[in-house]
Amino acid sequence: MDLTPAQLDRACGALLGSATGDALGAGYEFGSAPPGPEGPAMIGGGLGDFAPGEWTDDTTMAWCIADVAATGADLRTDEALTQIARRFRDWYETGPADIGNQTRNVLAAAGPSPTGAALLATAYDLHARTGHTAGNGSLMRTAAVALPYLDDAEAVVETAFKVSALTHYDRRAGEACALWSLAIRHAILDGEFDLRAGLDLLEAEAAEYWSERITEAETHPPTRFTPNGWVVAAFQAAWSAIVQTRVPEGADAPRHFGEAFGTAIAIGDDTDTVAAIAGALLGARWGASAVQADWREILHGYPGVTGERLVDLALLAVSADNPDVSQ
Numbered sequence: 001m002d003l004t005p006a007q008l009d010r011a012c013g014a015l016l017g018s019a020t021g022d023a024l025g026a027g028y029e030f031g032s033a034p035p036g037p038e039g040p041a042m043i044g045g046g047l048g049d050f051a052p053g054e055w056t057d058d059t060t061m062a063w064c065i066a067d068v069a070a071t072g073a074d075l076r077t078d079e080a081l082t083q084i085a086r087r088f089r090d091w092y093e094t095g096p097a098d099i100g101n102q103t104r105n106v107l108a109a110a111g112p113s114p115t116g117a118a119l120l121a122t123a124y125d126l127h128a129r130t131g132h133t134a135g136n137g138s139l140m141r142t143a144a145v146a147l148p149y150l151d152d153a154e155a156v157v158e159t160a161f162k163v164s165a166l167t168h169y170d171r172r173a174g175e176a177c178a179l180w181s182l183a184i185r186h187a188i189l190d191g192e193f194d195l196r197a198g199l200d201l202l203e204a205e206a207a208e209y210w211s212e213r214i215t216e217a218e219t220h221p222p223t224r225f226t227p228n229g230w231v232v233a234a235f236q237a238a239w240s241a242i243v244q245t246r247v248p249e250g251a252d253a254p255r256h257f258g259e260a261f262g263t264a265i266a267i268g269d270d271t272d273t274v275a276a277i278a279g280a281l282l283g284a285r286w287g288a289s290a291v292q293a294d295w296r297e298i299l300h301g302y303p304g305v306t307g308e309r310l311v312d313l314a315l316l317a318v319s320a321d322n323p324d325v326s327q
Contacts, residue, residue: 021280062276119167
């Protein structure tokens with residue numbers, strides 16, 4: 001698939017946009033600070049005492065996936081899933097300041113150097129014991145999933161389910177990741193928001209369930225969707241923030257990228273995660289070029305890289321689809 005410059009910009013925007021939302025939301029997580037009258041800023045702080053512009057676990061885990069995708073690996077294979085699992089565990093062993101409870105439990109139980117199969121089995125065991133594995137921790141990291149498969153919607157679905165299940169075995173978590181990844185793919189290719197673009201690729205019951213949840217998000221105020229640690233509420237919060245933030249007219253339309261973050265973070269609760277989820281889709285629609293310069297200049301995080309490295313990884317991830325992309 002030959003991608004236009006605008007499509008490449010939007011592909012890079014998926015990863016960079018998610019990281020931008022994450023770093024913006026970090027300082028306000030669970031009421032750490034109130035957004036100012038000018039809207040959210042990269043103030044740092046929050047639960048992990050982050051530096052201004054530093055991303056949290058949301059982007060770190062997205063980086064783990066993107067770093068493997070950038071090698072040209074098929075993310076659906078056992079080998080690639082093992083590489084993702086080991087990047088997750090390597091990060092876990094650094095003692096991160098901000099990590100979700102469910103992700104922590106799975107990575108701790110899996111032990112050092114887990115295979116993808118071992119991590120999946122650990123996530124399954126947790127689900128079998130508790131029945132509660134539908135947190136927002138796999139949806140927050142899904143920005144890179146669609147990038148290697150822009151020419152294959154069914155591959156996006158398969159990948160989204162497999163990568164989600166490494167830590168979040170619940171079917172709803174996988175469905176949410178599949179729909180969000182398909183919406184990212186659609187935004188990159190067609191330059192528009194359409195969260196219903198993937199409903200026909202889900203089973204009938206799931207398609208009906210998510211269609212109703214999408215309608216709720218579009219017809220209720222964003223503040224309805226809190227608390228949002230559950231994947232469904234986080235999905236709805238992010239979509240509500242996007243669709244209920246006015247898109248300016250004409251050349252000012254890309255301002256929607258930044259303004260929607262204000263809506264997302266004002267919802268409260270898990271602000272970095274909701275903004276990271278929204279940011280992946282916002283970036284896929286408006287492109288990396290929509291990220292304002294002062295945010296982009298200070299964006300950084302684990303494993304000691306800047307936001308520009310995320311742009312590089314996105315270009316490498318789509319290069320399997322597009323042999324004309326320079327590596």
